[in-house]
Amino acid sequence: MAKQEQTNNPHNVCTWKPVSECKNCTIVGRLKCRCGSGDLLHFIGLFxxxxxxxxxxxxxxxxxxxxxxxxxxxxxxxGFWEIRILCSHCPFYAEKGRVLHCIANYGCPKFWKYHPEPINNSEKIQLVIGFILICGYPFPFLILGRQFILSLLTAWGLILFFWTSQKYTCSKCVNFSCLLNRVPREVVDEYLKHNPAIRKAWEENGWQIGVVTS
Ligand code: SF4
Ligand code: SF4
Known part of the structure; x- marks a missing residue:
């Protein structure tokens, strides 16, 4: 079993190692670092x-x-854009295979290679543009069609989605360089210590373990 999981884990990421290897981890429970159906259903329900x-x-x-x-x-x-600029940097994406298994975009195709380095500024800007396009798309049609109550309910659903995600998902998500990520720096450091390949890519891009920021 362990051997099979290892062949699915070419970057040796702890998220894809057997759960038994987590028993001495100091940040157990601080991250959504395992692919669980409860987290996935929570995300889908919110959306x-x-x-x-x-x-x-x-x-x-x-x-x-x-x-x-x-x-x-x-x-x-x-299917393509968000997966490249956001998900291809996520430890969940490091699993071997053509389909993404994670707590949100489960089942999306993986056309791109894994990028262990942090998300860059251009990708962050693209993500904001993508979110505005996807989330803002229905509103002109709702307003032109005079569906004001449903416009408000849609806006409320959007606020609920982002607020709840920030509080319960982004505060524990392992895609640390995402614009919306809220994981404390000391937890990021610990995760990087468990994952030498990701740590190397992050340090090559300026990250320093143990540095306290105000
Ligand atoms: S951070 Fe890694 S080692 Fe620690 S609990 Fe999560 S998957 Fe396991
Ligand atoms: S957890 Fe989020 S960032 Fe990571 S692969 Fe899934 S959708 Fe993408």
């Missing part, structure tokens, strides 16, 4: 609180045709 009112509102507004554009944008963003 649906934004998606459902938006879908209903667009259909009622008479702009159903616009859903094709939204679906196309989602395929491009979640």
């Amino acid at each position: 649906l609180s934004f998606l459902f009112p938006a879908l209903i509102g667009i259909v009622l507004s008479g702009y159903s045709w616009s859903l094709l554009g939204w679906a196309g944008l989602a395929v491009i963003f979640f």
Whole structure:
């Protein structure tokens, strides 16, 4: 079993090692560092609180045709673009294989190689642009279609999604260089100490273990 997991783990990332190797870890419970169905369902449920009112509102507004554009944008963003600029830097992406297994974008294809180095500024800007496009897309149609209550519910779903993610997911997510990540620096350091390949890539890009920032 251990041998099989090891062949799936070419970068020797602790997230993909057997759970038995976590028993002496000092940051157990501080990170969502294992792929669990509970975390995935929590993420999907939260996203649906934004998606459902938006879908209903667009259909009622008479702009159903616009859903094709939204679906196309989602395929491009979640299938290729976001996966490259965000997920390809994540330890979950380091697993060997063509499909992503993680606590959010589970099942997305992995067309890109794994990038252990931190996300750069250009990628962070692209992520903001991508989020604005994906999350902002339904609002013009809802407003043009005079679906004001469903616009508010969609906006509330979006606020709920980001607020809850920040509090319960981003504060424990192992993609530490993401713009939204909230993991304390000392926990990042400990994770890097468990993962020499990632640590090397981060130190080559300026990260210093043990440095306290104000
Ligand atoms: S950080 Fe790594 S070693 Fe520690 S609990 Fe998570 S997966 Fe296990
Ligand atoms: S950044 Fe988030 S969505 Fe992407 S692989 Fe990591 S946990 Fe999954």
